[in-house]
Amino acid sequence: MFDLLGTKLASRLLLGTAQYPSPATLADAVEASGTSVVTVSLRREMAGGKAGERFWSLIRSLGVSVLPNTAGCHSVKEAVTTANMAREVFDTSWIKLEVIGNHDTLQPDVFGLVEAARILCDDGFDVFPYTTDDLVVAERLLEAGCKVLMPWCAPIGSALGPVNIMALRSMRGHFPDIPLIVDAGLGRPSHAATVMELGFDAVLLNTAVAKAADPVGMARAFAKAVDAGREAYGSGLIEPRDVAVPSTPTIGRAVFS
Amino acid sequence: MKLIVNGEALEAKATTLDALLRELDYEGGWLATALNGDVVPAAERAEFRLSDGDRIEILSPMQGG
Numbered sequence: 001m002f003d004l005l006g007t008k009l010a011s012r013l014l015l016g017t018a019q020y021p022s023p024a025t026l027a028d029a030v031e032a033s034g035t036s037v038v039t040v041s042l043r044r045e046m047a048g049g050k051a052g053e054r055f056w057s058l059i060r061s062l063g064v065s066v067l068p069n070t071a072g073c074h075s076v077k078e079a080v081t082t083a084n085m086a087r088e089v090f091d092t093s094w095i096k097l098e099v100i101g102n103h104d105t106l107q108p109d110v111f112g113l114v115e116a117a118r119i120l121c122d123d124g125f126d127v128f129p130y131t132t133d134d135l136v137v138a139e140r141l142l143e144a145g146c147k148v149l150m151p152w153c154a155p156i157g158s159a160l161g162p163v164n165i166m167a168l169r170s171m172r173g174h175f176p177d178i179p180l181i182v183d184a185g186l187g188r189p190s191h192a193a194t195v196m197e198l199g200f201d202a203v204l205l206n207t208a209v210a211k212a213a214d215p216v217g218m219a220r221a222f223a224k225a226v227d228a229g230r231e232a233y234g235s236g237l238i239e240p241r242d243v244a245v246p247s248t249p250t251i252g253r254a255v256f257s
Numbered sequence: 258m259k260l261i262v263n264g265e266a267l268e269a270k271a272t273t274l275d276a277l278l279r280e281l282d283y284e285g286g287w288l289a290t291a292l293n294g295d296v297v298p299a300a301e302r303a304e305f306r307l308s309d310g311d312r313i314e315i316l317s318p319m320q321g322g
Binding site for chain 1: 263264281282283284285287288289290291294295296298299314315316317318319320321322
């Protein structure tokens with residue numbers, strides 16, 4: 001079991017709920033992934049409450065915890081207000097804090113992120129900050145009261161996978177006791193396995209599953225990759241070498257000439 | 258009075274946020290509201306008086322990543 005801020009989770013895969021071809025596929029993908037936590041958002045309700053009701057009923061029927069986000073917020077004020085609205089609607093102190101700083105890369109505005117995190121932590125939120133792999137920013141977020149960090153490994157929805165392994169490895173090394181969740185940029189199950197092998201505690205992904213030709217199959221594949229990466233990390237990976245080393249014993253080798 | 262609700266200008270008879278939700282046929286306990294950028298909790302909507310030109314956001318659960 002994975003202990004995330006006092007909550008015991010059966011899975012180390014957190015799944016987004018956006019972009020699926022249908023609500024039924026979303027439900028099937030959530031089940032196939034084995035996830036314990038899904039991310040949700042708040043948006044303008046244009047159908048008198050009925051659009052939100054349909055989605056919220058579906059999510060509640062899945063028996064998973066929700067992690068509301070502040071996606072699309074570009075200022076501290078927007079993010080803090082959205083977080084407070086999410087806390088009321090979803091009845092949780094968890095918030096995936098996004099303060100976006102760049103339209104093209106959806107890179108977090110780390111200065112606004114730290115400021116918003118401090119306000120929300122002081123107000124009793126459990127803040128899951130969507131951040132970069134910058135160590136100093138990570139330290140500031142921890143000082144602000146965050147108990148978990150969610151660095152990107154590549155831009156949201158890019159499917160590039162971990163583009164800076166050294167930075168991710170460095171984060172793990174610097175913060176051995178902080179839950180680290182790779183959020184954003186994963187495109188393939190092998191990407192998830194790679195970051196789990198580095199010792200990350202979990203991954204959060206959405207597009208790679210939702211936009212796959214078969215989201216349910218891809219959800220299952222990611223679940224296996226996350227488990228495989230985690231078990232590999234716990235089992236002690238060998239270090240790569242530049243020379244060949246025979247795996248079959250050389251002693252007792254037959255001589256035919 | 259003239260209000261901006263979810264970015265759209267409209268004319269409403271309601272004088273409180275609670276009454277406005279009913280006037281616009283919003284229903285359900287999963288709505289979140291904000292007035293001029295500040296959260297208005299559900300419990301405070303009935304006593305929250307509206308003024309001409311107020312900007313109101315009415316949000317509900319939606320898919321997210």
